[in-house]
Amino acid sequence: MRQTDRQTDRQTRLDWLDIAKGIAIVAVLIGHTSAINKNVQIYLYSWHMPIFFIVSGILLQYRDSWRYRSYKGIVVRKAKSLLYPYLTFSILTTIYSIKFTVGTSAIVMSFYKNIGANILVQDILGTILGIGIWLLWFLPALFFGELLAIVILKQSQHVHYIAASVLLLIIIVSPIGRNAYLASETQSVILSFIAVILLVIFRILVATTFLLIGYFIAEFKILDKINLAGALLLLTIEVLTSQLNQVDIRDALIGNPVLFFFNAIVSSIAILFLAKKVKALKIFDYLGRNSLLIFTLQGVGGLFFASYISNKLFSNSIILEMFEIILLILGETAATWIIVRWVKPLYDYRSLRKLIKNNNLLWLCKGGC
Numbered sequence: 001m002r003q004t005d006r007q008t009d010r011q012t013r014l015d016w017l018d019i020a021k022g023i024a025i026v027a028v029l030i031g032h033t034s035a036i037n038k039n040v041q042i043y044l045y046s047w048h049m050p051i052f053f054i055v056s057g058i059l060l061q062y063r064d065s066w067r068y069r070s071y072k073g074i075v076v077r078k079a080k081s082l083l084y085p086y087l088t089f090s091i092l093t094t095i096y097s098i099k100f101t102v103g104t105s106a107i108v109m110s111f112y113k114n115i116g117a118n119i120l121v122q123d124i125l126g127t128i129l130g131i132g133i134w135l136l137w138f139l140p141a142l143f144f145g146e147l148l149a150i151v152i153l154k155q156s157q158h159v160h161y162i163a164a165s166v167l168l169l170i171i172i173v174s175p176i177g178r179n180a181y182l183a184s185e186t187q188s189v190i191l192s193f194i195a196v197i198l199l200v201i202f203r204i205l206v207a208t209t210f211l212l213i214g215y216f217i218a219e220f221k222i223l224d225k226i227n228l229a230g231a232l233l234l235l236t237i238e239v240l241t242s243q244l245n246q247v248d249i250r251d252a253l254i255g256n257p258v259l260f261f262f263n264a265i266v267s268s269i270a271i272l273f274l275a276k277k278v279k280a281l282k283i284f285d286y287l288g289r290n291s292l293l294i295f296t297l298q299g300v301g302g303l304f305f306a307s308y309i310s311n312k313l314f315s316n317s318i319i320l321e322m323f324e325i326i327l328l329i330l331g332e333t334a335a336t337w338i339i340v341r342w343v344k345p346l347y348d349y350r351s352l353r354k355l356i357k358n359n360n361l362l363w364l365c366k367g368g369c
Contacts, residue, residue: 015285017055020275022284024051025291029328032135032298034307035321039243046242046260047267049138049249050210052291054268056146057214066150074150078143085347086132086139089296093133094123096300102134105251107199110184111192130200135299137203137250139292145207152212159219162212169209170261176202177252202252213265223273231277234270238263290336293347297339302332 027048031041060066066074093102097119104112104122108131112122126133130140156162176198183195217223226234245259254260275281287294310324345352 015282016272016276017058018288019281019284020051020272020288021055021291022286022288023271023275023281024048024055025287025294026284026329028295029298029332030325032303033321033324033328034303035310035317035324037321042246043239043242045247046238046245046263047271050206050264051268051271052138053142053145053207053210054214054217054265054272056142057149057211057216058218058272059214060146060149060153060211061215061218067154071151075147078146080349082139082143082146084349084352085292085296086136086143087127088346089300090123090127090133090136092300093136093296094120094127097123097133100301100304102299104134105131105137105199107180107184107192107195107252110186111189111196114187114189114192129196131196133299135250135295138295140200141203141207144204145211148204148208149211149215152208153215162215166209166212166216169205169212170257173202173205173209174254174257176205177254180252199252203249206249206254209261210264217269217272222269223276226269226273228273228277231270231273234266238267238270242267287333287336290340293336293339294332296347297332297335298328302328302335306331 024047027044030036031044031048069077096102108126112125117125123133125131127136130144131137132140152162152165156165180195180198180202183191183198186192241259242263245255245263247254247260247263275284306324306328310320310327314320314323339346345355
């Protein structure tokens with residue numbers, strides 16, 4: 001293949017992955033709206049977070065420069081891209097949570113109640129322990145999940161070992177989730193703390209599993225082995241099977257583990273295929289490129305204000321839900337455009353570094369950035 005052909009192929013692949021993430025982030029926004037139909041929510045929750053991990057796994061196979069970096073270099077690189085926005089948006093969400101209520105996992109809330117923590121202490125502990133405040137759980141899970149996936153890939157010399165790792169992870173995630181709930185159903189500080197640690201481990205292992213599955217999807221070119229009819233059939237099947245199993249990864253709820261992984265993988269493959277082949281889906285590209293920012297913004301006012309305005313204007317549940325979805329997507333898109341254009345250093349470390357450099361403020365880095 002000529003160099004120009006490789007460059008074109010690379011750009012095309014990046015584009016369709018952004019489109020897939022755009023579809024997924026819209027599903028996340030819809031799933032978090034206040035008036036969402038329960039069956040629709042169950043369907044969206046069955047795949048809308050796993051597909052982000054799977055996309056990251058595909059990128060691990062596609063961008064294999066991590067193979068030649070030291071573990072220290074990988075940690076630093078990932079920390080800049082994931083932990084920096086985790087820290088900045090944890091601060092913003094903490095400020096927001098002082099005035100407005102934010103969602104907390106039942107497992108985590110049990111621990112907070114047992115130690116008598118106020119909102120501020122909850123947010124600080126949640127950030128330090130990698131629990132994440134409300135919707136921010138995704139970032140530490142992805143950070144540590146990518147590191148673990150890279151360790152497995154670096155140490156595994158044969159695809160069979162990687163497959164065995166995936167199988168082992170699938171087997172152990174469900175018991176860890178169940179034990180987290182069992183340990184949280186107590187007034188013991190120690191047991192409830194163990195439950196929180198198990199929850200964090202559960203999220204990381206789920207992320208790692210889907211990352212490796214995404215790596216396999218790219219490695220074996222799974223998307224090239226199905227057609228449009230096959231993708232639509234997979235989506236239809238998963239719409240039905242998703243109703244048999246309720247999922248919420250944030251709360252360590254995966255129900256039947258076989259159905260959980262089946263539904264997530266089937267829908268993700270179908271959506272990735274459509275993102276790659278259907279040109280009309282290009283409209284999701286911008287949202288996908290900024291999906292991390294959109295994901296974090298909804299937790300600092302986006303969901304609340306969309307719900308508040310919609311409930312003030314409408315009483316009909318269908319109209320209310322449609323208006324809330326449209327308002328949330330438009331609001332998130334507008335806020336994203338403003339931040340990307342004017343305050344990108346808020347979440348992007350490279351932009352912060354450039355801002356510091358251009359303003360001769362390198363002393364702020366103390367030689368470390």
